[in-house]
Amino acid sequence: xxxxxxxxxxxxxxxxxxxxxxxxxxxxxxxxxxxxxxxxxxxxxxxxxxxxxxxxxxxxxxxxxxxxxxxxxxxxxxxxxxxxxxxxxxxxxxxxxxxxxxxxxxxxxxxxxxxxxxxxxxxxxxxxxxxxxxxxxxxxxxxxxxxxxxxxxxxxxxxxxxxxxxxxxxxxxxxxxxxxxxxxxxxxxxxxxxxxxxxxxxxxxxxxxxxxxxxxxxxxxxxxxxxxxxxxxxxxxxxxxxxxxxxxxxxxxxxxxxxxxxxxxxxxxxxxxxxxxxxxxxxxxxxxxxxxxxxxxxxxxxxxxxxxxxxxxxxxxxxxxxxxxxxxxxxxxxxxxxxxxxxxxxxxxxxxxxxxxxxxxxxxxxxxxxxxxxxxxxxxxxxxxxxxxxxxxxxxxxxxxxxxxxxxxxxxxxxxxxxxxxxxxxxxxxxxxxxxxxxxxxxxxxxxxxxxxxxxxxxxxxxxxxxxxxxxxxxxxxxxxxxxxxxxxxxxxxxxxxxxxxxxxxxxxxxxxxxxxxxxxxxxxxxxxxxxxxxxxxxxxxxxxxxxxxxxxxxxxxxxxx
Numbered sequence: 001x002x003x004x005x006x007x008x009x010x011x012x013x014x015x016x017x018x019x020x021x022x023x024x025x026x027x028x029x030x031x032x033x034x035x036x037x038x039x040x041x042x043x044x045x046x047x048x049x050x051x052x053x054x055x056x057x058x059x060x061x062x063x064x065x066x067x068x069x070x071x072x073x074x075x076x077x078x079x080x081x082x083x084x085x086x087x088x089x090x091x092x093x094x095x096x097x098x099x100x101x102x103x104x105x106x107x108x109x110x111x112x113x114x115x116x117x118x119x120x121x122x123x124x125x126x127x128x129x130x131x132x133x134x135x136x137x138x139x140x141x142x143x144x145x146x147x148x149x150x151x152x153x154x155x156x157x158x159x160x161x162x163x164x165x166x167x168x169x170x171x172x173x174x175x176x177x178x179x180x181x182x183x184x185x186x187x188x189x190x191x192x193x194x195x196x197x198x199x200x201x202x203x204x205x206x207x208x209x210x211x212x213x214x215x216x217x218x219x220x221x222x223x224x225x226x227x228x229x230x231x232x233x234x235x236x237x238x239x240x241x242x243x244x245x246x247x248x249x250x251x252x253x254x255x256x257x258x259x260x261x262x263x264x265x266x267x268x269x270x271x272x273x274x275x276x277x278x279x280x281x282x283x284x285x286x287x288x289x290x291x292x293x294x295x296x297x298x299x300x301x302x303x304x305x306x307x308x309x310x311x312x313x314x315x316x317x318x319x320x321x322x323x324x325x326x327x328x329x330x331x332x333x334x335x336x337x338x339x340x341x342x343x344x345x346x347x348x349x350x351x352x353x354x355x356x357x358x359x360x361x362x363x364x365x366x367x368x369x370x371x372x373x374x375x376x377x378x379x380x381x382x383x384x385x386x387x388x389x390x391x392x393x394x395x396x397x398x399x400x401x402x403x404x405x406x407x408x409x410x411x412x413x414x415x416x417x418x419x420x421x422x423x424x425x426x427x428x429x430x431x432x433x434x435x436x437x438x439x440x441x442x443x444x445x446x447x448x449x450x451x452x453x454x455x456x457x458x459x460x461x462x463x464x465x466x467x468x469x470x471x472x473x474x475x476x477x478x479x480x481x482x483x484x485x486x487x488x489x490x491x492x493x494x495x496x497x498x499x500x501x502x503x504x505x506x507x508x509x510x511x512x513x514x515x516x517x518x519x520x521x522x523x524x525x526x527x528x529x530x531x532x533x534x535x536x537x538x539x540x541x542x543x544x545x546x547x548x549x550x551x552x553x554x555x556x557x558x559x560x561x562x
Contacts, residue, residue, distance in 0.1 A: 047342040056296060069259055073266075073423060075099040076503050086111045089141040090495050091425060097256075099424040101265060108315065110145045117245035118142035119150035119251040121195075121238070124172035126438040127446040128179045130491055131228065131428045138256035140184045140422065147189035147254075151180055151244055155552065156195040156237050166552040174550055179447045181542055182535035192548050208545055211274040212236060212267075220263050235264070242268040242420045250406060250416040257425050265422040272417040277368035277409040278400045283392060284357045285316055285349075286385075293345040296323075296337055300349075301332070301357050314357045320349035358555070360385075360392040361401040372412035379408055380382045414542060415503070429483045433462035447536075451529040458487065458522035464507075465514035477507040477514065481532035484514070484521050492524040501550035 069075040078100050082092060084107045091097045109116035120135050122128070128136075144148035153173045158164040177192060185192075193199060217232055218221040242265070245253045255265060273279070283289065284297050300319050307322035308314035323346045328337070349357075361378075365373050377386060382395025393401060406416040428441030430436040437443050445454050464482030466472040479485040485507060493500035506512035543550075 002549065013345050014053055015216055049126055069099060069262070069424070070290040075101060075259070075261060075262065075431070076103075078103070078423065080171055081107055084108065084111065086145060089137065090493070090497060090500075091137060091490070092498065094489055094495060096134065096490055097138070097423050097425050097428075097493070099259065100346045100422060102318075102419065102421040103254060103423055105324065106147075106254045107419070107471055109252045110142070110147065113146060115148070115251040116142075116146070117148040117150065117251055118256065119152065119241065119245050119253060120256045121152040121154040121241055122176045122382075123154040124169050124176055125158050125161065125162050125164055126172060126175050127448050129436070129444045129446045130487075131436050131444065132176070132179070132237070133183065133447065133491065134425050134428070135256050136180050136183045136185070138425070139180070142254065142256075143186060143190055144184075148251075149185065151177075151185060151190065152235075152241055153177070153192075153194045154238065154241075156230075157234040159196075160228065160234040166554050168338070169549050175448060177543055177546075177548070177550075178536045178539050179532070181539035182532055187542065187546055192546060194552075195234075195241070196552060196554060197549050201237065201240050203242055204244065204247065205237045206245070207232075208239050208271050209236045209273070211271050212239075216267070235267075238264050241273050243417055246415065246417055250410075250418045252418055252421060254423055254464075256425065258427060259424045262422070263419065265420065269419040270420045275415055275417055276366055276405075277372050277412070278405040278416045278516060279364040279366045280398065280405050281362045281364065282398060283360050283362040285352050285355050286353060286387070286392075287348050288443060289345065290339045290341075291347065292338070293348070296345050297349070297357075298359075300345075301359065303477070310442045316349040316352035316355045316357055319357055320346045323349065360391050360394045362392050362395050363392045363399055363401065363405055367414075368409070369412060371513070372408055372414070375412060376405065376408045379404055431457055431461040431483050433483060445525065445529075447529070447532060449529060454529045455522040455526040458484065458525045459518055461518065463514040471508040472513055476510040477512065479504050479507040482507070484518055487521050487525065491528065492521055 070077060076099060078092065078097050079095075081100060081103050082088060086107070089097075106116050108114070118139055120139055122132065122135070139149055139151055144348065153169075153176065155173065157170045158169050159166065166556050173194070179185065180192075184529060193201070214223075214232075217227075217235065223232060242253070242255050245251065245362065255261075255268075257265065263492060282294060282298070284294075284301055288295055297319075300323050301314065303322070303326075303431075304314040304319070305311045307318050309318070363376060366375070373391075377384065377391050380391065380393045380396065382393065384394065385392045396404070409416045428444075430440065431445070432440065432443045434440075434443065442457060442460065445457055449457070461484050462482075463484050464478035464480065466475055466477065487503065488503045489500050493503070503512065503517070507517065
């Protein structure tokens with residue numbers, strides 16, 4: 001349970017004035033490396049609101065149960081891809097980066113020295129704070145591993161969605177750029193830009209907009225007749241941001257974000273696919289199948305010895321009969337198959353009669369020009385069969401087919417986009433025990449805070465200590481519920497996993513009391529801010545030399561002022 005009174009945290013002596021707690025059920029902080037303390041999914045067991053997860057890019061940055069993101073939104077567990085990541089960042093090792101969408105191609109590219117990219121953006125609506133540092137670090141780490149790195153200022157979104165004036169945006173934009181540079185972003189090897197100044201980006205957004213419709217904005221974001229058009233335009237611009245690193249050539253690209261931004265990622269992946277000239281799928285006969293039907297028919301094909309007179313040439317009709325009669329165990333390892341899927345697949349097989357089931361790769365004509373479609377057919381080696389809107393290839397595997405379709409598309413003026421990947425980090429808990437909010441100064445530490453103020457904020461922070469020092473020594477502290485331990489795990493321990501683990505073990509073992517722990521954290525925070533702000537001053541000259549506008553030439557009032 002989160003404490004909201006510093007007089008009850010396992011410390012001896014008088015304490016600071018109690019700080020009110022936000023009405024928010026917090027999540028576990030990062031796991032200590034090599035510890036078995038945490039559930040493998042990192043979720044908070046029994047969290048309030050666990051059955052009501054909503055992801056809103058412009059709403060409250062909280063998630064009541066991270067496990068629900070795996071179950072309801074298809075976000076993968078980062079631990080599944082971690083073994084393939086070269087030199088993983090400590091945020092990955094400690095579980096701060098907890099989820100991903102399709103990150104394996106990015107990890108493979110980094111490991112093999114192939115082309116890859118990383119991009120994330122910052123909406124300049126306030127001071128950059130230690131929560132933003134997570135994303136700064138992720139961009140910089142990927143750049144250090146060899147990825148092309150992009151950092152952008154989402155000023156069009158700040159103006160359209162948050163009602164910021166251009167003068168306000170300019171004021172904050174400079175601060176974000178200075179902190180990113182001070183933390184190690186190499187502008188000679190990466191690109192920084194403002195949405196409002198990037199014409200290539202805006203042209204791409206226009207093209208992507210032709211593949212989106214208003215019903216999607218309603219369904220994904222809840223837009224309605226009161227939503228201003230510029231806000232909708234800013235969404236398409238964000239989709240273009242995520243694909244911008246691929247304008248010169250397609251490559252695996254990762255977008256580091258908080259989980260509340262997942263709706264943007266999913267939409268961008270959809271639009272990337274819609275822009276492709278060809279859609280590549282697997283097929284087994286001349287007719288089309290849904291994804292669920294395709295998996296089922298594939299399983300039926302694998303069992304052809306059970307029903308085919310000629311197993312090398314199983315007939316659709318016989319496959320349909322066998323599918324209708326097969327029990328659930330027979331269809332294993334597919335598991336439970338919906339009756340509707342079984343019947344629809346069986347009906348399609350039956351209608352195909354004596355056509356043989358033959359695995360093949362199918363190229364569907366999505367947006368191709370006539371010239372590109374003809375060129376694709378010509379480029380396919382081996383046996384192939386042409387239809388009005390697709391062509392089947394019998395001697396190509398899926399990976400080779402994807403590469404061929406992209407090559408033909410690029411040769412004929414297409415983009416050939418690879419759907420962008422993403423990684424998701426946990427939200428930092430506010431120092432007051434609720435959510436970290438820029439509107440609550442005591443809840444967060446700005447990267448611009450005076451180091452002494454940063455020291456004082458940490459000293460006044462809520463902890464996960466017991467009611468008394470005696471209980472703390474007897475029962476141990478609750479590091480899993482402690483914003484101060486999060487500071488160690490997310491920031492203050494740096495790359496030193498042993499230090500982070502020692503703090504955790506000493507806390508839960510009752511050796512570490514909150515007074516000394518907060519004093520150490522406060523000193524480390526003060527040192528961090530002093531060092532960071534010195535580096536920001538050094539970055540001033542570098543920033544002046546960059547090809548990025550620090551003052552917008554745009555005019556007009558913010559949408560909310562009209």
